[in-house]
Amino acid sequence: MAAQDVILVFDSGLGGLTVYREIIAARPAANFVYVADDAAFPYGAMDEAALVPHLVTLMGDLIATHHPELVVIACNTASTIALPDLRKAYTVPFVGTVPAIKPACASSVTRRVSVLGTEATIKREYTRALIDKFAGDCRVTLVGSKLLAGYAESELAGAPVDDEAVAAEIAPCFIDDGVRTDTVVLACTHYPLLLDRLRRLAPWPVNLLDPAPAIARRVSDLLGPPSPTQRGGTTRAVFTSGHPPTAALARFGIGTNTAVAPAR
Numbered sequence: 001m002a003a004q005d006v007i008l009v010f011d012s013g014l015g016g017l018t019v020y021r022e023i024i025a026a027r028p029a030a031n032f033v034y035v036a037d038d039a040a041f042p043y044g045a046m047d048e049a050a051l052v053p054h055l056v057t058l059m060g061d062l063i064a065t066h067h068p069e070l071v072v073i074a075c076n077t078a079s080t081i082a083l084p085d086l087r088k089a090y091t092v093p094f095v096g097t098v099p100a101i102k103p104a105c106a107s108s109v110t111r112r113v114s115v116l117g118t119e120a121t122i123k124r125e126y127t128r129a130l131i132d133k134f135a136g137d138c139r140v141t142l143v144g145s146k147l148l149a150g151y152a153e154s155e156l157a158g159a160p161v162d163d164e165a166v167a168a169e170i171a172p173c174f175i176d177d178g179v180r181t182d183t184v185v186l187a188c189t190h191y192p193l194l195l196d197r198l199r200r201l202a203p204w205p206v207n208l209l210d211p212a213p214a215i216a217r218r219v220s221d222l223l224g225p226p227s228p229t230q231r232g233g234t235t236r237a238v239f240t241s242g243h244p245p246t247a248a249l250a251r252f253g254i255g256t257n258t259a260v261a262p263a264r
């Protein structure tokens, strides 16, 4: 990878930062553009038919502006519906984020796995197909949350919602039919932003599966070994609203001087 090459990490909001922090830990010398389509947040509430053309058009503008070497769609809601169209439209490699049902079902001891995502991700054909393919003898419970991604945004903005509200969103994940759920797939990149609270509010300890480390490994494999001459890269932040949340970005080491207004 040459010094000027850029990894573009994309989400509807701040959730993709949970993927970005793993990738930058693996590739500290790379240059990044973090793009949040916050003007359209939440994708979970957007009509499928509108979301796909919206993503294809926006990605075209972003690719033309930033010339990424690789694009990471750090959003399950977008990846589970738009990856084929994005790959058809553009030659740049895309790494998607999809529910980690395969590793969850491979490692569950009690054979009770829950998948917690946006209502849209939970309804997707793509998610059902992963269950058909990889659940085996696991009983998989799908839990669509309307509010949790927004709660994660509030938490990062310094206005956390109360415990009861978070507990109500995660409660359906915990099945006890004589045998208890032992694994919850975090199928929305926003949810690891709430990881400490999810652990604390879980009625019993479970494995909360965050796919970000696996995505970072995949990105590193695709890029190949880093050049020994490449030194510390930069990260720019692009928010389609034109209002980058500087305090939240600073928590991920993204400086305000590099946070810029929309691509379009």
Ligand code: DGL
Binding pocket: 011, 012, 013, 015, 016, 041, 042, 043, 044, 045, 074, 075, 076, 077, 078, 118, 121, 149, 187, 188, 189, 190
């Ligand atoms: N971060 C997104 C995901 O992984 C979802 C948030 C939204 O609804 O826009 O699904």
